[in-house]
């Protein structure tokens with residue numbers, strides 16, 4: 216989750232200090248990391264979150280939160296952004312609409328790669344499909360940030376291995392917010 220957020224923001228999005236980024240679908244595990252990491256660059260973060268996630272996204276540091284369950288993000292964002300990071304399972308038309316929010320020369324990075332990231336060549340807005348890759352150095356850096364308490368990982372719950380089926384059932388209902396740690400049996 217941390218690697219996906221890092222690579223989206225910095226490897227692909229080239230986010231730099233003071234830029235403005237829209238994180239669509241910030242309420243999930245990748246979003247929690249992305250909001251914190253973007254804020255660490257002193258960027259302005261606009262984030263979408265539903266009622267169940269809004270508090271977590273706010274505490275991650277988002278400057279502005281748009282409730283995607285009651286409003287349309289494309290009508291709420293009135294000032295162009297340098298980057299859109301899409302983490303939400305929107306449909307292709309909604310993804311295309313997000314491109315219109317990006318300033319000329321900006322970028323849209325998409326993680327929901329079952330549909331290709333749209334571009335706007337006339338305005339020089341690039342759409343990038345992100346495929347996370349393993350990177351030991353980046354992972355070590357993220358661990359350092361966690362150790363220094365500069366990056367928080369949302370742990371929803373710790374469950375014994377024997378309760379894994381129930382955990383899957385809860386997760387499929389969308390009832391697990393954040394990451395669950397499965398604790399193996401100890402001798």
Ligand SMILES: NC(=O)c1ccc[n+]([C@@H]2O[C@H](COP(=O)([O-])OP(=O)(O)OC[C@H]3O[C@@H](n4cnc5c(N)ncnc54)[C@H](OP(=O)(O)O)[C@@H]3O)[C@@H](O)[C@H]2O)c1
Nearest residue numbers: 240242243244245246264265268283302303326345346347
């Ligand atoms: N390509 C890659 O290499 C790669 C790697 C990792 C993850 N991913 C993908 O990246 C996405 C994010 O991962 P994740 O683990 O953070 O997923 P997640 O925990 O499911 O979070 C996605 C969030 O999107 C929000 N959402 C749902 N419908 C929305 C809508 N219509 N508009 C705006 N927000 C909406 C939900 O938040 P609310 O609670 O606010 O409703 C949900 O928490 C997933 O699709 C995952 O498959 C791709």
